[in-house]
Amino acid sequence: MRSLIVEDKAYIRKGLRNLLQLIDGDIEVIGECESVKDAIVVTTTCKPELIFLDINLTDGNAFDFLEQTEHLPFKVIFITAYEEYALKALKIGAVDYLLKPVDIDDLKSALQKVSTVPLKVQKQNIETVKQIWNNEDHKLILSLQDSFQVIDLNELLFCETDKGYTTFYCNDGKKHMVSKTLKEFENQLSKANFIRPHQSFMVNLKFIDRYDKSGTIHLKNGKKIPVSTRKKESFLNTFLSWTKI
Structure with a gap:
């Protein structure tokens, strides 16, 4: 065969x-x-x-x-x-x-x-x-140490990855860490209106309050997310298109 x-x-x-x-x-x-x-x-x-x-x-x-x-x-x-x-x-x-x-x-x-x-x-x-x-595209299920955590992607603010771990920050203030890199979730998150403005972050477009041209995203909860120089152009194109929807 x-x-x-x-x-x-x-x-x-x-x-x-x-x-x-x-x-x-x-x-x-x-x-x-x-x-x-x-x-x-x-x-x-x-x-x-x-x-x-x-x-x-x-x-x-x-x-x-x-x-x-x-x-x-x-x-x-x-x-x-x-x-x-x-x-x-x-x-x-x-x-x-x-x-x-x-x-x-x-x-x-x-x-x-x-x-x-x-x-x-x-x-x-x-x-x-x-x-x-x-x-199932609107949900993400995380395998934690002692449980499986269901994440509603509509309520997920952003993700941050560091040293092989990724932390998910939710709109209700909760956060969940898994021992996987952000790349393993990038495909599904991209389909749910998330964007990766920096190697260490993916951000839900619906929770962006404003973008400073200096290179900083301000989320509605006050969190600031950096935009890397390499990703600035693609981020702006996506962000500006999103704001017109």
């Missing part, structure tokens, strides 16, 4: 390729991609029969890719971190998935299942997953 690995982390791609070589000589890995753009090109050109597909990629997500390749006949095994909203969608849709880091027994099980599911049925199941995923 000709297979493609679409995953934005190199060590996950390497580990998965090594596991496939160990357990199934009939799986031929024809390539690896880390972005939606590259995956579309390779899939269209090489026509893999099976794709190991990470949900969050460098320039979008799995469903952005699937929308643009829905006419092609391939099966999918999703790859995801332990994100509750993603797992909920995958389980309800009855679609095979692998948790990072990939376990060899889980991989064997997923390969066995996907081989028995008709292509038409899997595409229908993936459509169910997509619908659930889109309906």
Whole structure:
């Protein structure tokens, strides 16, 4: 079976390729991609029969890719971190998935299942997953040390990342810290009208009170957020467009 690995982390791609070589000589890995753009090109050109597909990629997500390749006949095994909203969608849709880091027994099980599911049925199941995923765009579920915290993105002021940790600041004054970088949340937050004016921050556009041309965002709660020189132009374009809505 000709297979493609679409995953934005190199060590996950390497580990998965090594596991496939160990357990199934009939799986031929024809390539690896880390972005939606590259995956579309390779899939269209090489026509893999099976794709190991990470949900969050460098320039979008799995469903952005699937929308643009829905006419092609391939099966999918999703790859995801332990994100509750993603797992909920995958389980309800009855679609095979692998948790990072990939376990060899889980991989064997997923390969066995996907081989028995008709292509038409899997595409229908993936459509169910997509619908659930889109309906969850306004929520974020954070895995804390002893619980899962539901965040309403409409009430999230901003996020700040530092040394591998990200803190979420809510409109009710509460804050929640997780041991993940901001990049892991950037795609979903961007869809919910958040912007990244600085490497360390993402800000909800609806809570911006004003912007000083010196390079400072003032939020409605009084918090000040810096805008980096490199991101100033793109921030202004987005901010000014937002204020016209």
